[in-house]
Amino acid sequence: MTGTEPKRAARGAQAELERRIAALESVAGQGGDLDAASIAWLLALGVALPAIVLTIGWFL
Amino acid sequence: MVPVKAAIAAERVACPDLGGEAADKTAWPLLKGERNWGSWRLGVALATAAAATWCYLIGESVGYYLGFRQGACALFGGSMIGMMIVTFATLPICIRFGVDSLASTKPSFGSRGWVVPAVMQQLSVVGWNSVLLIFFAKSATQLLIAMHALPPGGSALVVPGTVLLACLLVFVFLQKGAHGLDRIARVLVAHVLVGVWMLYILVTHRWAELVGAVPVSASPDRVWNYTTGIEIGIISLLSWWPYIGAMVRMAPDGRRAAIPVMIGMGMPVPLLSLIGIAGVLVLKVSDPAEWLRTVGGTAYGIVALLFVAAANLGTASAGVYAAAIGLRHVPLLERVPWPALLLITIAPVAAVGLFIPELFFAHFSALLGFVGMAFAPLCGIQITDYYLLRRRRIDIRALYTAGPQGTYRFVGGFNPASLIAMAGGCAVYCALLDPVSYKSHWPYDITTASLPALVSAGLLHALATCLIVKPMGKGGYIP
Numbered sequence: 303m304t305g306t307e308p309k310r311a312a313r314g315a316q317a318e319l320e321r322r323i324a325a326l327e328s329v330a331g332q333g334g335d336l337d338a339a340s341i342a343w344l345l346a347l348g349v350a351l352p353a354i355v356l357t358i359g360w361f362l
Numbered sequence: 363m364v365p366v367k368a369a370i371a372a373e374r375v376a377c378p379d380l381g382g383e384a385a386d387k388t389a390w391p392l393l394k395g396e397r398n399w400g401s402w403r404l405g406v407a408l409a410t411a412a413a414a415t416w417c418y419l420i421g422e423s424v425g426y427y428l429g430f431r432q433g434a435c436a437l438f439g440g441s442m443i444g445m446m447i448v449t450f451a452t453l454p455i456c457i458r459f460g461v462d463s464l465a466s467t468k469p470s471f472g473s474r475g476w477v478v479p480a481v482m483q484q485l486s487v488v489g490w491n492s493v494l495l496i497f498f499a500k501s502a503t504q505l506l507i508a509m510h511a512l513p514p515g516g517s518a519l520v521v522p523g524t525v526l527l528a529c530l531l532v533f534v535f536l537q538k539g540a541h542g543l544d545r546i547a548r549v550l551v552a553h554v555l556v557g558v559w560m561l562y563i564l565v566t567h568r569w570a571e572l573v574g575a576v577p578v579s580a581s582p583d584r585v586w587n588y589t590t591g592i593e594i595g596i597i598s599l600l601s602w603w604p605y606i607g608a609m610v611r612m613a614p615d616g617r618r619a620a621i622p623v624m625i626g627m628g629m630p631v632p633l634l635s636l637i638g639i640a641g642v643l644v645l646k647v648s649d650p651a652e653w654l655r656t657v658g659g660t661a662y663g664i665v666a667l668l669f670v671a672a673a674n675l676g677t678a679s680a681g682v683y684a685a686a687i688g689l690r691h692v693p694l695l696e697r698v699p700w701p702a703l704l705l706i707t708i709a710p711v712a713a714v715g716l717f718i719p720e721l722f723f724a725h726f727s728a729l730l731g732f733v734g735m736a737f738a739p740l741c742g743i744q745i746t747d748y749y750l751l752r753r754r755r756i757d758i759r760a761l762y763t764a765g766p767q768g769t770y771r772f773v774g775g776f777n778p779a780s781l782i783a784m785a786g787g788c789a790v791y792c793a794l795l796d797p798v799s800y801k802s803h804w805p806y807d808i809t810t811a812s813l814p815a816l817v818s819a820g821l822l823h824a825l826a827t828c829l830i831v832k833p834m835g836k837g838g839y840i841p
Contacts, residue, residue: 311697312697315697318390319390319762322390322391322393323391323758323759323762325393325394326391326393326459326460326758327758327759331393331394332394332458332459332758333394333397333457333458333459333460333613333614333615333616334457334458334614334615334616334617335454335457335458335615335616335754336450336453336454336457336616336617336620337616337617339617340616340617340619340620340621341620343620343621343624344446344449344450344620344624345446347442347445347446347621347624347625347628348442348443348445348446348447348449348624348628349443349446351439351442352438352439352440352442352443353439355435355438355439355442356435356436356439356592358435359431359432359434359435359436359439359588360432360435360588362431362432362435
């Protein structure tokens with residue numbers, strides 16, 4: 303391997319990272335955040351359901 | 363569904379400058395086109411990762427304090443709470459930008475401060491993987507002894523040999539990165555059903571004994587026992603923090619990830635932990651390879667061992683994958699070839715299995731305590747930072763900018779607010795519950811230790827940010 307190859311690879315990697323960051327800087331390029339329905343599901347499964355199960359368990 | 367080979371080929375075309383590495387073997391953000399795991403595929407991968415023999419040890423820990431039905435409820439409730447906390451802490455940043463759990467800490471800990479959660483992640487993954495692989499090795503040894511294939515006391519070479527074999531298999535599975543994980547998940551997910559069958563066997567054969575069994579270490583204080591069951595559930599699922607980001611980043615959006623995470627990753631642990639609770643209550647042993655042999659003979663023991671092998675290999679693979687992606691954030695390891703990075707990640711687990719196999723195994727409850735003490739404050743800081751202080755605004759460029767010009771540079775790369783909050787949260791946890799001895803202090807009985815640690819770390823982070831960081835104009839916070 304010549305000395306220029308690692309440098310070329312590093313430049314290529316930097317360019318690829320830059321391409322990815324540029325794509326993700328626009329909202330259209332990003333994945334969707336948790337929406338209201340997802341948050342409702344999380345609260346139902348992570349708060350309401352445990353509250354019910356824990357109450358039942360306490361009286362067993 | 364996109365065929366796996368086509369997906370890998372597409373990624374290589376999309377990433378020509380990665381030197382032959384697919385994007386899922388780097389810590390770089392994944393683009394929308396590369397994130398092709400739907401809800402079902404994500405749920406299967408998460409369930410395979412979640413269902414492992416730590417469930418028996420978790421169940422055993424609960425079975426010392428609570429009976430079967432109450433233990434099941436406490437563990438289920440605590441587990442779902444813990445899963446929700448981890449999801450709110452990591453999922454938004456991971457899913458929006460296709461990054462792993464560690465990258466999601468950079469806005470709150472800083473462009474260098476992420477080493478704090480990185481150390482926690484590596485310790486946690488090494489600890490859990492050691493427990494899993496040594497559990498597998500011990501089960502194999504016991505079965506060989508029962509089948510007279512090995513003399514009693516002849517485990518000296520079998521345990522380290524089996525651990526090394528398991529490490530080798532994990533190394534081979536992960537050659538394909540996340541797609542290797544996906545492939546083995548599709549096969550190994552069947553073990554969840556075997557686990558349900560094992561539970562059915564124990565419950566139907568020993569129901570009367572099960573409901574009448576008295577937990578051996580139960581405190582006279584009924585509230586304390588119940589709270590401890592909930593606490594064990596919460597901290598067990600906080601263990602998913604290091605794993606979750608590397609997998610959910612393969613899904614395109616939060617809507618398709620939220621339910622698979624809660625059901626696929628949250629529910630298998632309390633469900634399979636019932637095997638451990640039942641085992642320790644009735645037969646005083648949580649290892650199903652041992653108690654299924656007692657209940658159904660050697661044939662059942664072999665089925666249980668196969669289950670243990672499948673369960674632990676899937677989870678260990680997920681752990682090693684997540685840890686390897688985490689190590690990619692270290693500049694020295696950024697461009698190390700993937701096989702070499704896997705070897706670096708697996709080596710500590712192999713070393714533990716070879717030289718000190720009893721250490722992690724004998725201190726399982728301390729490992730759980732460490733997880734609660736470390737990850738509860740971390741989650742509190744992340745939730746506060748993302749939802750309250752940043753109002754969901756993240757600078758993706760700053761996640762990959764380590765120099766002085768980066769938004770998340772703070773002070774020398776470290777965010778003093780999160781370090782103060784982390785220390786405060788850990789102190790609150792230890793003040794309420796000693797993670798080694800499990801000695802507790804009021805108000806642990808009514809609050810648990812992890813929830814106050816989470817809340818106090820979140821409050822401290824908000825307070826220190828408003829009083830110290832914002833006035834300095836650091837961190838890119840909204841004025």
